[in-house]
Amino acid sequence: MRDVAVIGVGLNEKWGEIWEKSLRDLYTEAALNAIDDAGVDHIDSMYVGCMTSGMFVSQEHLGSLMSDYLGQNPVPATRVESACASGGVAFRQGYLEVASGASDIVLVGGVEKMTDVSGDEATFALSAAADMEYECYQGITFPGLYALVARAHMHRYGTTPLQLAHIAVKNHKNGSMNPVAQYGFEITPQGVLDSVMVADPLHILDCSPITDGAAAAVLCPLDLARKLSKKPPVKVLASAQATSTIALHSRKDMTWFDSTAVAAEKAYKMAGKKPQDLHVVELHDCFTIAEVVVLEALGLVERGKGGTTAESGMTALGGKIPVNTSGGLKSKGHPVGATGVAQIVEVTRQLRGESGPRQVKGARVGLTQNMGGTGGSCVIHILEAA
Amino acid sequence: MANPAKYWREIPQRYRLEAGKCQSCGEIYIPPRLVCSKCKSRKFEKIKLSDHGKVLTYTVIRTGPSQFADQTPYAVGVVELDGGGRITSQIVDCEFDQLAIGQRVRVEFRRIQKHGQAGILCYGYKCVPA
Numbered sequence: 142m143r144d145v146a147v148i149g150v151g152l153n154e155k156w157g158e159i160w161e162k163s164l165r166d167l168y169t170e171a172a173l174n175a176i177d178d179a180g181v182d183h184i185d186s187m188y189v190g191c192m193t194s195g196m197f198v199s200q201e202h203l204g205s206l207m208s209d210y211l212g213q214n215p216v217p218a219t220r221v222e223s224a225c226a227s228g229g230v231a232f233r234q235g236y237l238e239v240a241s242g243a244s245d246i247v248l249v250g251g252v253e254k255m256t257d258v259s260g261d262e263a264t265f266a267l268s269a270a271a272d273m274e275y276e277c278y279q280g281i282t283f284p285g286l287y288a289l290v291a292r293a294h295m296h297r298y299g300t301t302p303l304q305l306a307h308i309a310v311k312n313h314k315n316g317s318m319n320p321v322a323q324y325g326f327e328i329t330p331q332g333v334l335d336s337v338m339v340a341d342p343l344h345i346l347d348c349s350p351i352t353d354g355a356a357a358a359v360l361c362p363l364d365l366a367r368k369l370s371k372k373p374p375v376k377v378l379a380s381a382q383a384t385s386t387i388a389l390h391s392r393k394d395m396t397w398f399d400s401t402a403v404a405a406e407k408a409y410k411m412a413g414k415k416p417q418d419l420h421v422v423e424l425h426d427c428f429t430i431a432e433v434v435v436l437e438a439l440g441l442v443e444r445g446k447g448g449t450t451a452e453s454g455m456t457a458l459g460g461k462i463p464v465n466t467s468g469g470l471k472s473k474g475h476p477v478g479a480t481g482v483a484q485i486v487e488v489t490r491q492l493r494g495e496s497g498p499r500q501v502k503g504a505r506v507g508l509t510q511n512m513g514g515t516g517g518s519c520v521i522h523i524l525e526a527a
Numbered sequence: 528m529a530n531p532a533k534y535w536r537e538i539p540q541r542y543r544l545e546a547g548k549c550q551s552c553g554e555i556y557i558p559p560r561l562v563c564s565k566c567k568s569r570k571f572e573k574i575k576l577s578d579h580g581k582v583l584t585y586t587v588i589r590t591g592p593s594q595f596a597d598q599t600p601y602a603v604g605v606v607e608l609d610g611g612g613r614i615t616s617q618i619v620d621c622e623f624d625q626l627a628i629g630q631r632v633r634v635e636f637r638r639i640q641k642h643g644q645a646g647i648l649c650y651g652y653k654c655v656p657a
Contacts, residue, residue: 275557278639278640279651390614
């Protein structure tokens with residue numbers, strides 16, 4: 142397998158409730174930004190990560206739609222779905238296509254258009270990431286499922302709602318410096334605790350929002366990158382993916398994300414790195430409790446101590462290991478299919494030194510962790526400044 | 528309107544807690560499976576789960592989906608039934624401050640959803656304090 146580099150990245154202009162932009166507008170805008178950033182004059186293949194354009198805008202066949210609107214027919218285009226990990230898995234597919242030698246220049250884009258339906262309908266569509274017949278049928282919601290994880294984690298390890306609030310505060314602090322962020326403003330711990338309760342113990346400010354947005358990246362072999370790219374190439378050191386049970390109740394341990402732990406072990410091994418070698422991390426904070434458990438599963442903090450990470454400043458921008466410098470899903474927004482690719486965009490920019498006020502000084506190695514549902518799927522990438 | 532078949536086929540599980548027990552390793556699945564995740568055996572015994580169990584974790588849904596608007600706020604949890612099998616289930620007829628990890632519960636047959644004025648009535652299991 143060849144070494145692969147990221148040579149271009151881009152997002153659409155703004156994430157949020159973007160009424161003027163359609164699904165195809167968002168994807169195309171982000172893709173063109175990534176292509177311009179890469180400076181390539183053609184692509185060989187493309188991927189579209191999207192959880193459920195069908196349930197949100199009644200549109201399928203995104204491979205054809207997006208290749209058409211990007212002016213790329215007859216290039217092959219593949220829709221990838223893995224719930225909230227759709228973007229990350231699409232990136233992995235693009236990586237594999239270049240690594241295998243099947244293609245040289247591959248575009249990976251992720252998109253979700255969530256605001257053409259009511260909040261209720263959006264919530265229902267999102268619940269398709271869980272077990273529809275044996276979890277959702279019973280009345281559990283997505284925040285409800287993560288609340289079950291939070292309650293179990295609090296019971297076993299003593300994690301507190303205030304510790305969860307600090308995670309949202311930290312992510313908003315970073316997001317306030319991100320012009321693309323949906324909710325680019327600071328919040329306070331008390332503000333989180335005072336916000337409306339969605340599913341005990343998770344408040345609305347513990348939950349990532351409903352967002353329209355897109356992100357894209359261009360991949361090519363590392364050797365070609367040095368010739369093609371206007372900017373310092375970023376090497377993909379590792380790409381790893383794993384699954385777990387669809388239903389939370391089927392997990393042996395409901396305070397753990399085993400798919401994250403399995404993917405992380407594979408990724409660290411492939412990259413020849415340890416958790417302490419990382420300089421920046423973008424992880425899947427769909428809910429504050431998710432960041433707690435993911436940090437433990439990534440080996441960045443001792444099991445059970447994930448709740449202390451934001452409160453102690455460990456994961457702050459100037460901390461031991463900055464986490465979610467983009468603002469995370471909480472502040473930046475969570476257009477489901479776009480998130481995994483946007484994590485790649487953020488880490489790539491960090492490793493190039495392009496992150497402005499959010500820059501982690503001297504960042505050379507970064508990790509992205511993207512997961513679907515309550516951890517039914519997980520995909521991890523480790524990137525290094527080449 | 529959804530085809531009633533979607534709800535009809537899950538009735539043995541939702542009304543009677545019918546499950547599958549792997550004949551090789553004893554692992555229990557509700558709903559039943561074609562292949563055992565643990566040992567990959569294809570041979571299962573049809574069993575019924577106990578209607579008593581304990582709460583492993585719980586939450587109170589305060590912002591719920593529209594199908595459950597008339598029931599909100601309501602408690603939901605993961606319940607481990609005696610002898611094996613885990614279900615995600617509402618916990619009803621219980622004050623929210625009585626909910627606890629380790630709480631003993633009993634399974635009852637209840638209405639879960641109704642689809643509008645003239646739609647399908649969906650039944651299944653809910654748990655009550657035992």
